[in-house]
Amino acid sequence: xxxxxxxxxxxxxxxxxxxxxxxxxxxxxxxxxxxxxxxxxxxxxxxxxxxxxxxxxxxxxxxxxxxxxxxxxxxxxxxxxxxxxxxxxxxxxxxxxxxxxxxxxxxxxxxxxxxxxxxxxxxxxxxxxxxxxxxxxxxxxxxxxxxxxxxxxxxxxxxxxxxxxxxxxxxxxxxxxxxxxxxxxxxxxxxxxxxxxxxxxxxxxxxxxxxxxxxxxxxxxxxxxxxxxxxxxxxxxxxxxxxx
Numbered sequence: 672x673x674x675x676x677x678x679x680x681x682x683x684x685x686x687x688x689x690x691x692x693x694x695x696x697x698x699x700x701x702x703x704x705x706x707x708x709x710x711x712x713x714x715x716x717x718x719x720x721x722x723x724x725x726x727x728x729x730x731x732x733x734x735x736x737x738x739x740x741x742x743x744x745x746x747x748x749x750x751x752x753x754x755x756x757x758x759x760x761x762x763x764x765x766x767x768x769x770x771x772x773x774x775x776x777x778x779x780x781x782x783x784x785x786x787x788x789x790x791x792x793x794x795x796x797x798x799x800x801x802x803x804x805x806x807x808x809x810x811x812x813x814x815x816x817x818x819x820x821x822x823x824x825x826x827x828x829x830x831x832x833x834x835x836x837x838x839x840x841x842x843x844x845x846x847x848x849x850x851x852x853x854x855x856x857x858x859x860x861x862x863x864x865x866x867x868x869x870x871x872x873x874x875x876x877x878x879x880x881x882x883x884x885x886x887x888x889x890x891x892x893x894x895x896x897x898x899x900x901x902x903x904x905x906x907x908x909x910x911x912x913x914x915x
Contacts, residue, residue, distance in 0.1 A: 695774045696795060700724060703781065714743050725786035730802040735786070738765050739800065756790060756798045767801035815844055815895075816852035822896040823858065832889045836905065840891045854898030862904075870911060873904035885910070 703709045708728050714721040723739070742763050756770045769785075771777065772795050777787055784803025789796070815823045823844060827837055843862040852858060859875050876882060877899045882892050885903035892903045 696772070696777065696797065699774050699778055703778075714740070722789040723786055724781070724789075725802065726781060726784075729782070729784040729804075730786060731784075731804050734765075734802045738763055739786070739802070756788070756796050759788060759798045759800075763800060765800055765802075769799040770796060771799065772796045815847055815858070817848070817850050819851040819853070821852045823852075824894045826886065826892040826894065828886050828889075831887070832891060836889070836891050840893065840904065844893075852895070855893060855895045855900040855902050856898070858893060858895060859900075859902045870906070870908065872906055873902050874906045874910055875900050875902040877901070 700711070703724070703726075704711070706726070708726050709724070710727050711722060711724045714723055721743075725735075759770075760768050769776070769780065777797050777799065780799045781787060784801065785799045786802050787797040787799055789798075815821045825837065825840055825844070840862070844858070847858070847861050849857075849861065852861075856875060859873060863871060863873065874881075874885075882901050882903060886892055888907075890903045890905065892901050894901050
């Protein structure tokens with residue numbers, strides 16, 4: 672008889688904890704503030720304030736200025752009277768706006784170039800506004816290595832990189848039949864062609880600028896979890912004359 676009331680009290684306590692998403696969102700933002708790239712700004716007018724949170728390197732600043740800050744100035748009187756985030760969709764000329772109180776969704780969207788907008792009256796919810804550059808492609812391959820299941824990311828720029836290059840890299844990673852894959856240097860060996868050319872068709876590097884240069888020039892970059900190296904493909908002859 673003593674056990675049942677105790678169990679009921681604990682269930683009630685757990686429900687209360689689960690029913691307070693505001694604390695979880697605050698905890699998320701406390702964690703993200705440790706990054707020097709994370710920004711939180713307060714947008715204020717005479718009627719109230721909004722809190723906008725985002726990673727500065729992941730958003731398009733022109734979208735932030737033209738679609739958000741400019742709209743706030745134009746609709747300042749209407750924004751002051753907002754009590755629910757649903758009304759945000761009518762004020763900002765952006766189609767991709769998601770309203771949620773799910774911490775996991777907020778965390779993932781922030782890393783994809785979304786900005787989180789909060790009303791002080793409804794701090795437990797965020798309006799997630801897509802401010803991403805919109806041209807960086809990312810495809811995850813989480814099953815490379817039958818035992819290690821090493822997480823591998825294929826990165827490219829949409830509209831610059833040929834879709835054939837992307838599909839070729841996806842196919843070659845899927846064809847890897849190996850138990851354990853430790854890092855990108857192993858992947859580099861596994862996907863290499865037995866080509867007659869004396870030059871390799873992919874290059875390995877730990878330099879960020881070389882990886883960015885390769886992406887700008889239409890190549891595909893492959894990153895693996897825990898490895899400081901990336902490799903890019905298909906390499907061109909000019910790539911071998913650049914400083915390693």
